[in-house]
Amino acid sequence: MNKMQAIIVNEMKVQPEIDVQQTIEAIKHFIKEYVSSHTFIHTLVLGISGGQDSTLVGKLTQLAVNELNASGDKQYKFIAVKLPYGVQKDADEVEQALKFIQPDQIVTVNIKPAVDQSVAALKDAGITLTDFQKGNEKARERMKVQFSIAANTSGIVLGTDHSAENVTGFFTKYGDGAADIAPIFGLNKRQGRQLLQHLAAPPRLYEKTPTADLEDDKPQLPDEEALGVTYNEIDDYLEGKTISEASAQKIEALYVKNAHKRELAYTRFTWPK
Template identity: 75%
Template sequence: MSDIQSIIVREMKVKPQIDSQEETESILQFIKNYVQSHEFIQSLVLGISGGQDSTLAGKLCQMAVESLREEGRECEFIAVKLPYGQQKDADEVEDALEYIQPDRTITVNIKPAVDQSVASLKEAGIELTDFQRGNEKARERMKVQFSIASNTSGIVIGTDHSAENVTGFFTKYGDGAADIAPLFGLDKRQGKQLLQYLDAPQHLYDKVPTADLEDDKPQLPDEEALGVTYQDIDDYLEGKQVPCEAKAKIEQHYVRNAHKRELAYTRYTWPKN
């Protein structure tokens, strides 16, 4: 491994391989410990997209709250459907919910709020690109989840994992915003491994990953947007050698999107020259 790859692997906490049972139990215990250390928490809130990451996080959250209730701590899992109008993969969202069996499901159509925000900006002389409108959708979805969490004395669960984190493939203060991120430390194939272990329907973990935020590029695969495959990203994070072109692309994403992994600086925390 090169020096920079070693640094990134350490930061992303990815193991070369995982034991499915041990990893599942570790994540469940982390969620439970966080809830138990905060008396106000009565709910876990997560948007369900029908993709691998939210399906896995949702299943783990439901398992965690059921375990907490068995131990005498009242807590519920609230799954949130957040379509922008008519969602193209709505059937897969329903399949994911059927698999997760959440305590409660809430549906909020974000289209009116997003469209009004875009229109208001346009009236002010700011016309957003299609990519920027996609970020509006991601931030509106997260805003809704935090509103539900506030209303139900809860916290918002993030789906960010290390293959996504290293590339910065998330919207800053959108899907990148959450109270806890239990999937961090896993790469994409390890998330799939856990869903297989947890008996998820195969089509949910074999689904082509897509953020599906851009109107001009519906269902754009993540790998096409990133310019590198998840296989190469996962291999890189597991400390394996990858093709030079893929290595360069991953490290380019890592450096360029470093700001997304940082909290807001103050005059006391900005590195001095």
């Protein structure tokens, strides 16, 4: 392990091996402790995409809420949010994820009118977004909706960021990268699959090809194609294993390039001159 890999592994908190049940309990404990330590919280809000990460966070959150409601006088609610842009291509997998999670409440908000209006307003102002930039508009609109629901219901928004995503910066700044808490940080992609397998999730939800599916011109673009490196390589790297030099350099370059996504806004007192 080189010096850069050691720094990244330490920051990303991924363990080479995990006890699956112990990890599930630790994540639920974190969610319950955070919620119970903030008196304003009544709901927990999460967008469900039909992919591995939101399915995992959704299931663990609902389990945590069930335990909180069973053990105290205060009653909490998990709100799962469907956020299609028009007609979602994998809508059937969203429904399968919701059936597995069994959320307390489901809210559906079609983000297409808001995104299209935003893109049109920018164009009227002389700013024409690329298809990639429009994809970021979708991600930010989805998160804006979740925060609006949380504000309206005295809640918090959960994030699906995990360490294989965090290290590469494969998320939209102030879009899916924005949340109040990120329960599955410290896990890589394969460890998330292990948790879902243990929880008896439908295999289709964690065996499907991961995709952010934000670009109209490249529907269902696989994450690994966009990244230029596989999740298996990223997972191995985060577990401290040796991978090809080319892939290691790619991961490290993404880590450095996207460092700003992992940081809060600088002030004149915090900028590291």
